[in-house]
Amino acid sequence: MAKRKAAPEDDAAATSPSRAGAKPPDGSVYIGQSIKPESIPEFIWLRLANRHGLITGATGTGKTVTLQGLAEGFSDAGVPVFCADVKGDLSGVAEAGEPKPWIEARDKEIGYTQDYRAYPVIFWDLFGELGLPIRTTVSEMGPLLLSRLMDLSDAQEGVLNIAFKIADDEKLPLSTLANLQTLLEGLAARADTLTTKYGNVTKASVGSIQRSLLVLDRQGGAHFFGKPVVNIKDLMLKDGGRGYISVLAAEKLMESPRLYATFLLFLLSELFEVMPEVGDPEKPNLVFFFDEAHLLFKDAPKALLEKVEQVVRLIRSKGVGVYFVTQNPLDIPDTVSRQLGNRVQHALRAFSPLEQKAVKAAATTFRANPAFDTEKAIMELGTGEALVSTLDEKGQPSIVQRTLVRPPNSRVGPITDSERNKVIAASPVKYPEKPADSDSEQARLQQWADGPADAKAASADEKATTKTSSGGASRSDSFWTTLGKTIIRTGVPLATKVLTDALKGKGRRGGGGFTGFGALDTGGGSKSADQSKTGTSAEEEYVPFKSIPDERGILGGRKRS
Ligand SMILES: Nc1ncnc2c1ncn2[C@@H]1O[C@H](COP(=O)(O)OP(=O)(O)O)[C@@H](O)[C@H]1O
């Protein structure tokens, strides 16, 4: 960031016109300058940066540039950043910027001195091509998110849950998709015996899951599932005093929007599990930008929204600031939107009635400025100009200001392949290109799958009944599972029913998008004719999550070491 005078009395700069021309105070991240009637710096207080944020605006209005500038500011302040690079144009943050007419024009308008330089970046890529491979295991992701990923039907998800339960009971490893395939083969081979022990396992359901697994595999799942799993702490590294900016290559990933959204959600929940409670720190431990955030919420059932709302609310005290980036502020549900304290609204178009509604809604989220009409301003904003309201020192939203956003110090636009490769080679952490060899795990699974059906089922049964409280061989009891369990544990049939209804996620099978929490039938609901046909009645015997130990806290899934 450009040099700035830092005096404590500058703290009033945000709201006091007498501070015109002042530089942003220490302990803040500069956004840009509101120039009318006077030039006033707009910024986010670092100590309030964990109160989350929202960047919105139509395509081409300057969202990515704003995000890039904020990422730089956080990095400079020693705060690591995680962001997804949806279009490939954020990768330039790893290289120094250079003078461009629009940059120089903007600098002149706002009195900013560019400090062209590269920022410390770690590139990540689920496919392992454009960055370090980022992996997790099948058991770590758990059956609920996996069902979502594969868009399984209720009956299929019931079977997947049984598969995870058996893996727990038999202490079978579930790292890779191949592991899961083998487990499913074994399930199909002894469907009859297992049905009587665990609930209905039909060959047809198993077959459907296996086909869905193949699709996931083709989307790149084979790269993504395996060991070594990403160490969440590697997303929070520093280079001297500067925070690393983790850039997830997401162009290809966006071809599978559900994989993209579920993965980021998974990452958030892992962050939640791993990070200690810190209350309100002087500055965040991590700032997480969730680009194309509409994919997270699109068609999501109420229970998922509630959980996302909960994660966003609670992750704050872990010192993680979540910044959603999306075109339309209406993409973000109210319950989540209310928690986003720091807001940058770029221009919106308002041709259609729906667009007009969005403008109106966006306008009402701001504390009005008597100097202009918020609604009109949203439609008039130029490129790289935004309505900005951040939390003031008291934690109240500041009066909205028309703000000219400062250009980034790093390059605006994509990095070249050779530049990227150099950055990757210089990464402070290493992950193997290929998943670690899991032959022995696979062999164990194969042995189980090939084993005599009766003996196996009997032994599974024995373990299931003699076990007091599972030490938890697998990570099936992840955050998401624990959430569901918590609801069930809180007791009553009503809670179970809420979960059941909610998890069923209406419309989750319509369209190919990201469509909400996976379905799980706890057996309370009435069966559709279709379900009866596939014979899911035995699901009624299956109590989900029953093997999960009770000592877990409300949101405390198993933590990684
Ligand atoms: N702060 C800014 N000042 C001046 N021009 C800007 C600014 N932000 C963006 N622009 C211009 O607008 C273009 C598109 O910005 P971008 O951030 O990619 O838009 P979006 O992400 O909303 O589609 C940039 O390449 C740049 O030319």
Ligand SMILES: [Mg+2]
């Ligand atoms: Mg963009």
